[in-house]
Amino acid sequence: DIQMTQSPSSLSASVGDRVTFTCRASQSISNYLNWYQQKPGKAPKLLIYGASSLQSGVPSRFSGSGSGTDFTLTISSLQPEDFATYYCQQSYSTLSWTFGQGTKVEVK
Amino acid sequence: EVQLLESGGGLVQPGGSLRLSCATSGFTFNSYAMSWVRQAPGKGLEWVSGISGGGTNTDYADSVEGRFTISRDNSKNTLYLQMNSLRAEDTALYYCAKERAVSGIYFVDYWGQGTLVTVSS
Numbered sequence: 694d695i696q697m698t699q700s701p702s703s704l705s706a707s708v709g710d711r712v713t714f715t716c717r718a719s720q721s722i723s724n725y726l727n728w729y730q731q732k733p734g735k736a737p738k739l740l741i742y743g744a745s746s747l748q749s750g751v752p753s754r755f756s757g758s759g760s761g762t763d764f765t766l767t768i769s770s771l772q773p774e775d776f777a778t779y780y781c782q783q784s785y786s787t788l789s790w791t792f793g794q795g796t797k798v799e800v801k
Numbered sequence: 802e803v804q805l806l807e808s809g810g811g812l813v814q815p816g817g818s819l820r821l822s823c824a825t826s827g828f829t830f831n832s833y834a835m836s837w838v839r840q841a842p843g844k845g846l847e848w849v850s851g852i853s854g855g856g857t858n859t860d861y862a863d864s865v866e867g868r869f870t871i872s873r874d875n876s877k878n879t880l881y882l883q884m885n886s887l888r889a890e891d892t893a894l895y896y897c898a899k900e901r902a903v904s905g906i907y908f909v910d911y912w913g914q915g916t917l918v919t920v921s922s
Contacts, residue, residue, distance in 0.1 A: 694863065727908040729846075736896060736912035737846065743906040780846050784907040789860040790836070790848040 695719055695783050699793035705801040710771045714796045716764045716781035725785035728757055728766045731795075732777045740779075741766065768798075776800055803827040803911045805897045810916030817887050817920070823880040823897030823913055831855065831875040834900040836909065837882050839893035839918075849895070850882065865891075887920045894918075 696719035706712050716726065724744040729737035739748045741757035744764055754769040768775055781793040809821040821837070836851040850861045850871040859871050870883040880897055897913040 725906055727906070729909075731846075736914060737909070739908055739910060742903060742908040746903070746906075748910075778845075782846075782848075782908070787907060789851065789862075790907075792838075792846040792848060795845040 695791055697781055697783055697791050697793040699796050703797040705799050706771050707801045708771055711769055712771055713765055713767045716793050718762045721761045722783045722785035724760050725783055726764045727782045729780045730777045805913035807897045807913045807916035810918045812919045813887055814922050818885045821882040821895055825878045830878040835880045836898045838896045838898050841893040889920050892920050
């Protein structure tokens with residue numbers, strides 16, 4: 694099974710900060726990597742698919758990069774509504790997915 | 802408008818069974834793979850099981866293999882998860898998830914609101 698490891702587990706930041714967090718796969722997954730945002734009590738929301746493609750309606754301050762085993766999600770200027778938990782997910786193995794453990798972005 | 806509505810959750814004793822359902826509308830159900838994803842209280846997301854649009858291909862997380870069975874009724878636009886031999890560690894909010902593919906990249910584009918399963922004596 695493909696394991697996904699996110700770092701850090703949490704980070705503290707302020708509105709306006711540029712924040713970057715990472716996701717590492719246990720084997721190469723090409724660009725079969727998606728990012729989701731989840732707020733408390735809500736279902737996850739897709740932000741990025743295919744490592745770098747922005748989902749329709751998602752603000753352009755979100756961007757993704759990477760290929761193979763190492764991926765990053767960047768928020769260029771953190772907004773109040775961005776305080777949430779972010780999960781990466783590999784879909785390299787069709788119908789057999791795994792999520793990272795999440796990165797929680799908290800108010801500094 | 803795409804809608805996914807889960808039901809069937811509840812309190813069950815260890816070793817018991819439950820059947821979750823996910824009634825869908827707003828899209829051509831048999832054209833899309835579907836998954837169940839769960840989230841234990843205060844924990845992260847865990848993919849549980851997936852099924853192809855026609856229902857012929859399925860897969861399971863190691864943690865539920867042999868105990869859970871995913872199925873779908875394309876005539877009723879409904880997804881199911883039969884859960885047997887339930888354990889305390891199966892306690893979670895279970896989400897129904899619709900998959901979509903763009904250039905071969907699969908992801909979840911719609912989620913249900915979740916149904917809570919609690920396994921406890």
